[in-house]
Amino acid sequence: MDSETRRRATLLAVLCAAQFVLIIDVVIVNVAVPAIQADLGIAPRSLQLTGVAYTVTFGSLLILAGRLGDLYGRRPLLVAGLVLFMAASLGCALAATGWQLFAARAAQGVGAALVSPNALALLVGSYRDDRERNRALGVWAAVASAGAVAGQLLGGVLTETVGWRGIFLVNLPIGVVAIALLLRVVPAASGPTPDGVRSGRLDVAGAALLTVLLGGVSLLLADPVELPAVGLMAIAVGLAVVAVRLVHTERRHPDPVVPGFLLRTRPVLVANASLLLSAGALGATLYVATLVMQTSMGYGPLQTGLGFAPITVIVLLVSPRAGALIERFGAPRLLVAGAALGVAGTALLAATAGVADDYWTGVFPGLALLAIGSGLSYAPTFALATTVPAEQQGRASGMVNTAQEIGAAAGLATLGALAAATATGAALVDPVVGYGAAAAVLAVAGLLALTLLSCQGVGGSRNTTGMTRSVLDS
Known part of the structure; x- marks a missing residue:
């Protein structure tokens, strides 16, 4: 292995580790909310702010942060974002009141927004060969999609073993190592173009x-x-x-800040719309499954968290393989296949809800299918959404990350609310309605992906310039 290959491997590892932490922090507080409420005395109507304060700042600043990276370089944005994220994580762990926690969570979101789009843009720009880039995106996708599930697991384990403050303290050593490695493997003059020259203005x-x-x-x-x-x-x-x-x-x-051609380019637009829908369906499904396990099945936080462990493993196994499959089948076909599996999984969850009362028959089979579908979908989604000229990759990365965050929030707000509104008796949600609605949303995402099957050469084996041109011309 030559020095450049080792450098790219190290860069991929550190960028994925940073992204994993950012995504985990979206959901890691879910299982810890009762413990946080009991310790800080937060009013029930304000509990949502433990998650909302993070997701609002995170989701709203992604495109701006990506554009700043296009103009001023990736490394300073990444380092500044990680430093802020670590400081805010410490603030969360030391919070003595609810509003201190909410303010620190908002600051976490700002730091995360500086890191996420620039990490993805730096990853995409580091590979000139399509095959290597697709494989790297497969690993990135595994981390991004697994993080949304693993947060439930880690939140339950840490809350029950070391207390809720541990879910924030765990970010500190990871951040220190990530900064040290970034300073080592990312050139100080790293920019959006091969020669480091930046054009345009904010x-x-x-x-x-x-x-x-x-x-x-x-x-x-x-x-x-x-x-x-x-x-x-x-x-x-x-x-x-x-x-x-x-x-x-x-x-x-x-x-x-959002150039019109990004919104007019069909693969980029469809990839973002598909991710928005699928992220919403996944978020709502995990939310409903969490409540079902903790109420109908009587599981505690640790048991509920461990219930997502095999699902996380599935995603981590499938997503890296999806990056290689892009070369064989093309990104659009993988998107369609992933959506179909997601529909099958959520439909199976709806069919077994209330019939099978244990995890292995009532939850795991459906979530496993959904995990396989998500694993197949994320790599081609990121590949399509970031197949743009180098000087636009920050904005494109910001857009696709924004689609994921807004989609997750929208799914929870609409599908989760629908499942809650139709619940009867002592149940907090109606799982049949929640899972069924998620299946319908995933079906729409699959139909959108079908419109890309006429695009020739997307994800094929060409150099970056040729690949970009083929997408823009489709």
């Missing part, structure tokens, strides 16, 4: 409007303070005004 007005819009949408979906219908409507109207203003600003700016 669209400040567009970035501000986009951040407000994404943050507002995230808050509206989460509704952490349970606003009345009139309040929700007022916020929705305000966000519509912001959206109109954003479109007007972007059309007039010579270098908009």
